[in-house]
Amino acid sequence: MKAIIQTSYGSPEALQIKDIEKPSPGKNEVLIKVMATTINDFDWSLVTGKPHLYRLLFGLFKPKKPTPGIELAGIVEALGAEVKNLHIGDRVYADISEAGWGSFAEYISVNESTLSLIPEHMSFAEAASIPHAAMLAYQGLVDVANIRKNQKVLVNGAGGGMGSFAVQIAKLYNAEVTGVDSRRKFDMMRSIGYDHLIDYRQTDFTKTGDKYDLIIDAKSTRGPAAYARALKPNGNYVTVGGHLNRLIQLAIASKTTRKNMHVLALKPNKDLNKISEMYAKGQLKTQIDGPYDFDEIPRLISYFGKGEHLGKIVITVNNEK
Numbered sequence: 001m002k003a004i005i006q007t008s009y010g011s012p013e014a015l016q017i018k019d020i021e022k023p024s025p026g027k028n029e030v031l032i033k034v035m036a037t038t039i040n041d042f043d044w045s046l047v048t049g050k051p052h053l054y055r056l057l058f059g060l061f062k063p064k065k066p067t068p069g070i071e072l073a074g075i076v077e078a079l080g081a082e083v084k085n086l087h088i089g090d091r092v093y094a095d096i097s098e099a100g101w102g103s104f105a106e107y108i109s110v111n112e113s114t115l116s117l118i119p120e121h122m123s124f125a126e127a128a129s130i131p132h133a134a135m136l137a138y139q140g141l142v143d144v145a146n147i148r149k150n151q152k153v154l155v156n157g158a159g160g161g162m163g164s165f166a167v168q169i170a171k172l173y174n175a176e177v178t179g180v181d182s183r184r185k186f187d188m189m190r191s192i193g194y195d196h197l198i199d200y201r202q203t204d205f206t207k208t209g210d211k212y213d214l215i216i217d218a219k220s221t222r223g224p225a226a227y228a229r230a231l232k233p234n235g236n237y238v239t240v241g242g243h244l245n246r247l248i249q250l251a252i253a254s255k256t257t258r259k260n261m262h263v264l265a266l267k268p269n270k271d272l273n274k275i276s277e278m279y280a281k282g283q284l285k286t287q288i289d290g291p292y293d294f295d296e297i298p299r300l301i302s303y304f305g306k307g308e309h310l311g312k313i314v315i316t317v318n319n320e321k
């Protein structure tokens with residue numbers, strides 16, 4: 001089978017596409033024929049080995065796992081001896097960031113407990129684009145910041161993966177939603193529901209005097225005082241990602257200030273069924289950049305790194321026949 005192979009940290013263009021042996025499932029695993037996968041911040045970090053601190057997790061001198069890729073949608077092709085809930089032919093999807101990575105390959109074996117069934121009428125491309133970013137948005141808005149009806153919400157990094165789901169989830173609470181990102185994404189951002197748009201290259205939203213009940217942030221480029229300035233009294237700030245030094249600063253602030261500052265620790269796939277329900281009711285659409293061909297993965301990781309994507313970059317791995 002075809003797989004992306006990485007032997008050292010460095011440029012995405014140095015990734016190789018190799019023919020390797022198809023895996024066989026362990027006793028609680030299923031073998032999945034991967035139909036679609038996506039590119040996430042984790043892949044960029046795994047391939048480049050940056051920030052360097054991540055190498056404690058990925059492998060000190062070279063990646064411990066040769067194949068990146070943390071999101072997939074596919075078809076169950078074989079079952080391990082003790083698999084209880086899945087069947088051959090099931091359509092499944094998952095965030096596998098805590099289940100061994102490796103979705104940039106035609107086949108992968110994954111523990112059945114990590115997988116959910118793809119809702120009826122959801123395509124493989126749509127399914128692959130959902131688990132990671134939608135869960136960041138859902139857990140940030142609902143579990144951590146406890147979003148309530150009619151709030152004024154700001155999404156920073158609004159045109160990326162997390163942001164494209166956050167606005168749709170916030171709208172289910174009748175929120176008035178401001179999106180902060182670069183101007184060239186504004187048409188797409190309007191189309192997915194943002195009420196107000198701010199170009200981060202021109203305006204610092206923490207200095208406009210506007211105040212929000214809830215800020216959800218994919219970039220975290222500022223210190224806690226700046227975010228606190230843009231919050232209403234009792235407002236909530238939640239970061240889902242960004243520079244490591246800022247995340248540490250915000251984590252300290254979450255314990256030491258009286259402001260409601262939070263750092264999300266993602267629980268992969270928790271409440272994925274709620275996202276499926278929203279999809280089934282027509283409340284949630286995916287914003288797909290692509291789908292692209294498998295051979296384009298090295299170039300697409302660079303494309304992601306430059307921030308040129310609109311929504312989620314999706315790659316077709318095996319073609320539907």
Ligand SMILES: NC(=O)c1ccc[n+]([C@@H]2O[C@H](COP(=O)([O-])OP(=O)(O)OC[C@H]3O[C@@H](n4cnc5c(N)ncnc54)[C@H](OP(=O)(O)O)[C@@H]3O)[C@@H](O)[C@H]2O)c1
Pocket residue numbers: 040041042133136156157158159160161162163180181182200218219221239240241242263264265266267306307308309311
């Ligand atoms: N909390 C957890 O447990 C956990 C787990 C996994 C991942 N994460 C993190 O969660 C984040 C998910 O983000 P995502 O998938 O939505 O990323 P994404 O798709 O890269 O989107 C980020 C968006 O932010 C924009 N942007 C760049 N600089 C900005 C700035 N200074 N101000 C405002 N917007 C800016 C980018 O646009 P341009 O660059 O084009 O301008 C892009 O549209 C990642 O940082 C990831 O590492 C967190």
